[in-house]
Structure formats: C-alpha cells, structure tokens
Amino acid sequence: MWNYTDKVKDHFLNPRNVGDIEDASGKGEVGSLACGDALTLTFKLDAEGRIEDAKFKTFGCASAIASSSALTEMIKGLTVEEAEKITNEDIAEYLGGLPKEKMHCSVMGREALEAAVANYKGVPIPMAQGELVCECFGVTDLEIRRAVLESNLKTVEEVTNFTKAGGGCGNCHERIEELIMEVRKEARDEAKSEEAPKRLTNIQKIKMIEDALEREIRPALRKDGGDIELIDVDGDFVMVSLRGACVSCAASQTTLKEYVEKKLREQVLDSLIVEEVKT
Amino acid sequence: MSDKVVYMDNNATTRVAPEVLEVMLPYFSDLYGNPSSMHTFGGQVEIAISEAREKIANLIGASSDEIIFTSCGTESDSTAIFSALQAYPEKRHIVTTRVEHPAVKNLCENIDKITGHKHKVTSLPVDREGMLDLQRYEESLTDDTAIVSVMWANNETGVVFPVAEMAAIAKSRGILFHTDAVQAVGKIPIDLNVTSSVDFLSISGHKLHASKGIGVLYVRRGTPYAPFLIGGHQEHGRRGGTENVASIVGLGKACELAGERMEEENTRVKALRDKLEKGLLDSISHSMLNGHKTERIPNTTSVSFESVEGEAILLHLDRFGICASSGSACTSGSLEPSHVLRAMGVPFTAAHGSIRFSLSVYNVEEEVDYILEKLPSIIQNLRDLSPFWKGNHSGAVGSSQCKCSC
Numbered sequence: 001m002w003n004y005t006d007k008v009k010d011h012f013l014n015p016r017n018v019g020d021i022e023d024a025s026g027k028g029e030v031g032s033l034a035c036g037d038a039l040t041l042t043f044k045l046d047a048e049g050r051i052e053d054a055k056f057k058t059f060g061c062a063s064a065i066a067s068s069s070a071l072t073e074m075i076k077g078l079t080v081e082e083a084e085k086i087t088n089e090d091i092a093e094y095l096g097g098l099p100k101e102k103m104h105c106s107v108m109g110r111e112a113l114e115a116a117v118a119n120y121k122g123v124p125i126p127m128a129q130g131e132l133v134c135e136c137f138g139v140t141d142l143e144i145r146r147a148v149l150e151s152n153l154k155t156v157e158e159v160t161n162f163t164k165a166g167g168g169c170g171n172c173h174e175r176i177e178e179l180i181m182e183v184r185k186e187a188r189d190e191a192k193s194e195e196a197p198k199r200l201t202n203i204q205k206i207k208m209i210e211d212a213l214e215r216e217i218r219p220a221l222r223k224d225g226g227d228i229e230l231i232d233v234d235g236d237f238v239m240v241s242l243r244g245a246c247v248s249c250a251a252s253q254t255t256l257k258e259y260v261e262k263k264l265r266e267q268v269l270d271s272l273i274v275e276e277v278k279t
Numbered sequence: 280m281s282d283k284v285v286y287m288d289n290n291a292t293t294r295v296a297p298e299v300l301e302v303m304l305p306y307f308s309d310l311y312g313n314p315s316s317m318h319t320f321g322g323q324v325e326i327a328i329s330e331a332r333e334k335i336a337n338l339i340g341a342s343s344d345e346i347i348f349t350s351c352g353t354e355s356d357s358t359a360i361f362s363a364l365q366a367y368p369e370k371r372h373i374v375t376t377r378v379e380h381p382a383v384k385n386l387c388e389n390i391d392k393i394t395g396h397k398h399k400v401t402s403l404p405v406d407r408e409g410m411l412d413l414q415r416y417e418e419s420l421t422d423d424t425a426i427v428s429v430m431w432a433n434n435e436t437g438v439v440f441p442v443a444e445m446a447a448i449a450k451s452r453g454i455l456f457h458t459d460a461v462q463a464v465g466k467i468p469i470d471l472n473v474t475s476s477v478d479f480l481s482i483s484g485h486k487l488h489a490s491k492g493i494g495v496l497y498v499r500r501g502t503p504y505a506p507f508l509i510g511g512h513q514e515h516g517r518r519g520g521t522e523n524v525a526s527i528v529g530l531g532k533a534c535e536l537a538g539e540r541m542e543e544e545n546t547r548v549k550a551l552r553d554k555l556e557k558g559l560l561d562s563i564s565h566s567m568l569n570g571h572k573t574e575r576i577p578n579t580t581s582v583s584f585e586s587v588e589g590e591a592i593l594l595h596l597d598r599f600g601i602c603a604s605s606g607s608a609c610t611s612g613s614l615e616p617s618h619v620l621r622a623m624g625v626p627f628t629a630a631h632g633s634i635r636f637s638l639s640v641y642n643v644e645e646e647v648d649y650i651l652e653k654l655p656s657i658i659q660n661l662r663d664l665s666p667f668w669k670g671n672h673s674g675a676v677g678s679s680q681c682k683c684s685c
Contacts, residue, residue, distance in 0.1 A: 033667055062590060
C-alpha cells in the first residue's frame with residue numbers, strides 16, 4: 001500500500017475546487033484515459049489579472065486527485081506570471097511529498113497549468129512542441145529534459161516515475177538514457193564554466209602581475225631592504241629576480257613561494273608559479 | 280480507517296483458519312524436534328508431517344509420495360519448469376499463456392538469462408472472456424516443446440482453463456505438463472487420478488487458509504524430476520532444507536478443511552459472490568464483468584467501472600474497512616493496467632477501473648450488503664470528479680498522440 005501523507009489523503013478524500021469554470025480565462029487538458037490519468041484545469045482571472053478561481057476534474061489515483069486539488073489551491077490569488085513559476089516539486093512539497101513512483105502525478109498538475117496558461121495566452125503548449133520520445137504515454141523530449149534537469153534524475157526508472165516516459169513498451173529506454181546523458185553533460189558544462197575563473201589574455205595577466213608587485217609586494221620587501229623585479233611571464237610561469245637584501249637572504253626562497261607566489265595567486269590567477277631567475 | 284474489516288481479497292491471501300492455527304502452535308513450542316533425527320522426540324514430528332502429506336494428497340487425488348513441500352507457490356513453479364528443462368536439455372520450447380501469474384510469466388521471460396540457453400516461449404493469447412483457444416494451443420506444440428505451463432484458475436478473473444484436456448493433449452505429444460493451481464486448489468474439486476495427465480501441480484498454503492511460507496509441488500510418480508534446492512536428504516532428496524514443520528502440519532489441516540468445505544464454497548460462497556456481482560452490475564451503470572461468467576472459480580469476481588480509476592476506488596473502500604484489489608496501473612506502481620486485463624482486450628475505459636472481490640467461507644451476506652450499500656456512491660463521487668464522465672476531455676498533451684497498444 002502506498003504511504004501517502006495526511007495532506008495527500010485529505011486532498012484525495014476532500015478534494016477542493018472540483019468542477020469546470022464555464023467562462024474560464026484559460027483551460028488546460030492533459031493526460032488520457034489510456035494513460036491512466038487525466039486532468040482538466042480551468043481558471044478565471046479577476047480585473048487585476050489575478051487568478052480569482054480555479055477548478056479541476058481528474059481521472060486518476062489518489063495522488064493524481066490530490067495533486068490537482070493542491071494545484072488549484074496554490075494558484076488562487078496569483079498572477080499568471082506567478083503561477084507559471086510553480087513546478088511539480090512545489091506541488092509535491094505542498095502535499096508533504098509523494099511516493100517516488102507517483103511523482104508523475106505532480107508533473108501532470110504542472111503540465112495542466114502550462115496548458116491552461118498557453119490557452120489563455122493563445123499560444124501552443126510549449127512542452128508539446130518537442131520530439132515525441134515515449135509513444136505509449138506521449139511524452140516529448142522537452143518534458144523529459146526538464147524533469148531530468150529540475151529534479152536531478154539519473155536513471156530511466158526515475159524518468160518513468162516523474163514523466164511516465166518509458167513505462168509502456170520500453171522501446172524508448174535508449175533514447176531516454178541519451179537524453180539523461182545530454183542534460184547532465186550540459187548541466188556539468190554549465191557548472192564548470194561558472195566555476196572557472198575568467199580567462200585572462202597575456203597583456204591583462206602581465207598588467208595585473210605588475211600591478212600587484214608595485215602596489216603591495218615591492219613596498220613590503222623594500223621595508224626589509226630587499227626588492228623584486230619582474231623579468232618575464234610565460235604561461236603560468238612568472239620569472240622574477242630578487243634584489244637588494246633578498247639576494248643574500250637565507251629565507252628568500254620561502255619569501256618567494258610563501259609570500260610573492262601566494263599574493264599573485266590571490267590577486268591574479270591561482271595557477272601561477274613564481275620562479276627566480278638569476279641575472 | 281474503519282474498525283470493521285470486510286475481507287474480500289482472498290486471492291491475495293487468506294486468514295489462517297483457527298483450526299489450522301491450533302494444530303500449528305505445538306510445533307512452535309513443545310514439538311520442536313527435527314523430523315530427520317534418530318530419536319522419538321524428532322520422530323513424532325516426522326509422523327505429523329506424514330499425516331499432513333496424506334491429507335494434502337487426499338484433497339487433490341494424489342498419493343502422498345507425490346507431494347513435495349516447498350516454501351511457496353513460486354518455488355513450486357520454478358522447480359517444475361526447471362525440472363522439465365533439465366529432463367529434456369535438448370528441447371528449448373515452452374508453452375504458456377499471456378495471463379499467467381508473474382511466478383510463471385516472469386520466469387519464462389527471463390529463462391534465457393538464468394539457464395544461459397536460448398529458449399522459445401509461446402504465450403498463448405486469450406479471448407475477451409479470458410478463455411484459451413484449444414486448437415491454437417495444439418498447434419503451438421512442437422517436437423521441441425519441453426513443457427507446457429498453464430494456470431488452473433486465474434487469480435484476477437477467476438477464469439478456469441480446461442487443464443484436464445490440455446494436459447491430455449500434451450501427454451499425447453510426450454510433453455510435460457505443469458499447472459499453477461494455487462487459486463484452484465481448495466476452491467474447486469481436483470482429482471489427479473482422473474486428471475491423469477498433469478505432471479506437475481503447484482499449491483500455495485496461504486491461498487487456502489494455511490500460513491504463508493509453505494507451498495507444495497505435486498510431481499506425478501515417474502515424471503522426470505530434478506531438485507531446485509539442493510542440500511540434505513529431506514523430501515527424499517527432492518528438496519533440501521529442514522522442513523517448515525508447523526506450516527506443513529497447518530497445511531495438512533487446511534486441506535482437510537478445504538475438502539470438508541468444498542460444497543459450501545461452491546454453493547453458499549458462490550451465491551454470495553453472484554449476489555455481489557449482480558448487485559454491482561445492476562446498481563452501477565457503465566460497469567462490466569471481466570472474465571467468463573460460468574467457467575470460473577466460485578469465489579472471484581472482477582468488475583470494471585468506466586471512467587474511474589481503481590486505486591481511488593480501493594482507497595475509498597478502505598475507509599469503510601472493505602478490502603479488495605484492482606488491476607489498475609496505479610495500484611502496482613507500474614503504469615499500465617494488469618497484463619491479464621490487457622491480454623483480454625478490456626478497453627482502457629474499463630481496465631483502469633477494475634476491482635476484484637475474492638470471497639472465502641468466512642464471508643457472510645451482511646458483508647455483501649455492506650459493499651452494495653457503499654460502493655455505488657463511491658463510484659458516483661469519483662465519476663463526478665472525472666473529466667471523462669459526461670465530460671469532453673480531449674487530452675491536449677500526450678494523450679492525443681497516445682498509441683498504447685497495451
């Protein structure tokens with residue numbers, strides 16, 4: 001038996017906002033009898049563009065009915081733009097969670113909302129525009145991509161739990177696998193490029209190194225009677241020459257690595273390597 | 280949930296009969312000896328097992344040396360099918376049906392992986408009433424066929440297959456015949472002296488008021504056999520593992536009771552089932568019976584209600600303490616309705632809304648009346664919620680493209 005939360009049970013046994021709004025501003029119909037669940041969502045806007053009423057009719061299991069009921073409660077009072085931001089995870093969270101095999105019920109709620117908003121705006125339903133991946137349940141690549149990205153899905157089974165895709169004949173499992181790989185690779189690449197330091201050109205790098213030397217490093221060394229001169233920059237290698245008291249200082253190598261290199265890494269690029277060249 | 284429990288899910292499992300529990304208890308306490316031991320203390324347990332074996336054999340018209348105790352119906356099914364494949368290693372064809380229990384269906388589907396050999400599996404289709412085409416069955420048999428495995432009665436619809444006739448046909452072709460009879464034993468008379476062509480027959484204890492964890496495989500004398508669990512000399516080397524003594528003794532008692540109650544099952548229980556079925560079909564519009572009306576075990580009815588979904592019905596019934604089950608997709612966690620209903624070609628409008636009631640001798644007429652009082656309004660309330668009920672849901676995403684062949 002499914003372990004439903006009290007909130008799911010409450011919304012299933014006492015569904016809110018059942019029915020159809022006659023003069024609806026937007027109407028969305030998703031799912032089908034063949035697929036085992038279906039939902040009709042209607043909403044009506046008030047003069048200020050807020051959703052003043054929302055109603056649903058659902059064919060499906062307890063979590064499908066509860067998700068629909070929850071959705072209508074959630075969108076009341078919101079503007080269309082605010083309502084559009086609601087995700088399936090928000091619906092599941094509102095209900096205190098859903099069994100993982102039932103997450104597709106919350107996805108259906110969100111898709112009904114999107115369909116109703118598209119109907120209101122007079123545009124085609126965005127998610128229906130993609131490539132049809134799962135023929136059994138009529139799921140497009142766009143729906144799968146979004147579920148993988150938003151809910152961090154890793155396996156075909158998880159995709160099936162969330163979107164139903166792959167739950168029928170199984171012919172599309174390979175394609176789903178590909179989509180998971182693609183989406184996850186894209187996500188990784190994006191994360192990498194965000195983390196990666198911005199690339200410096202040679203001139204920028206040299207200028208920044210000179211800047212750091214002049215502003216902070218040389219004044220500090222001069223205090224102890226020493227000095228430092230920039231000789232060359234080759235890739236990550238920063239060639240310097242020590243001057244004054246530093247030349248004969250026993251701790252000069254420590255100064256070079258622990259102070260100069262550290263400062264340059266902090267202020268310019270953390271891959272820099274400082275080396276002394278004897279002139 | 281209600282305190283009251285109306286249990287009509289006896290094809291899932293049954294209550295242990297009080298008489299059965301009573302005979303089991305001493306084997307959990309005083310009579311703990313090992314039946315294999317060379318002392319009287321263990322030996323008395325061996326005697327109890329022999330008596331139980333006799334009672335089980337009596338119920339199905341077998342002799343006691345044809346009874347092998349296993350842990351469950353699934354083990355019995357696996358043992359029978361692997362026995363046949365080992366007996367005829369050169370034969371690589373299995374004939375079964377599309378409506379078998381997963382214990383047989385999934386085994387056959389995965390047999391190549393387990394044996395490392397390529398096998399051909401023919402799954403015979405059924406018609407709209409869940410019945411097999413015997414001519415088609417006969418044509419499916421080849422010289423390469425090692426075994427036929429066909430259930431005696433279907434767990435979801437209760438439909439009974441003509442096992443005697445099918446076994447005779449297999450025998451005439453020199454093919455071994457196995458029947459998963461877990462839903463039939465104890466509900467309809469079975470006499471393997473008469474139905475003399477069945478080679479293997481599976482029984483599950485908890486389907487006939489014995490405990491869970493005990494099964495039987497009947498193996499006809501002279502049938503080639505290979506053990507599935509290899510170990511000690513228990514069951515004459517046919518199934519290793521120390522006997523589940525209490526459950527074996529309980530199953531013996533349960534079989535004795537089943538024999539005594541066979542007439543009641545086929546008269547009073549059948550009448551209750553029929554009243555329930557007729558009552559539901561009469562009082563709820565757009566409802567239908569799944570499965571053959573007469574070729575059925577007496578305790579089972581599967582009824583579909585259009586435009587509503589099974590899990591939702593079950594959870595509403597649960598509030599009133601009514602226990603039943605459904606072939607809907609949502610109850611199993613899979614996304615498609617039961618393979619049995621799909622094989623029968625039950626339309627989607629009905630397959631998702633199927634409810635199975637399976638009765639037992641412990642059910643009474645008031646319980647049937649209680650369900651007949653509660654269920655119609657549950658269906659009506661869910662239909663009021665459904666976009667397909669007097670609605671015009673056209674299905675925008677997916678559905679319009681839905682090409683399910685299921």
